[in-house]
Amino acid sequence: MAVPKRKTSKMRKRSRRANWKTALPTLTECSQCHQPKLGHRACPTCGYYDGEKVIAVASDKKKEKKTKEEKAEKQEKKTEKKQEKKPEKKLESKGREKGD
């Protein structure tokens, strides 16, 4: 393993790090919704890349929520039916208690 001949002085280290700079990411305009987006990435606003819908976006989730609510309503109806059936099962189990 290569070993440095001398310790890097505080000044040398600090003057090297003084040249670290942040750079702004290069933004391009989305061809679908004309919002700024990162190059070579799907648009976070509309979810399109190269003219095709690639990812689901927050605006799509609103549509999904409606379908989920419908599903939840269906499940509630099912659970209501199950609750009606459950007391009958309990009665059956009570009949088995202590036959001896």
Ligand SMILES: [Zn+2]
């Ligand atoms: Zn877009």
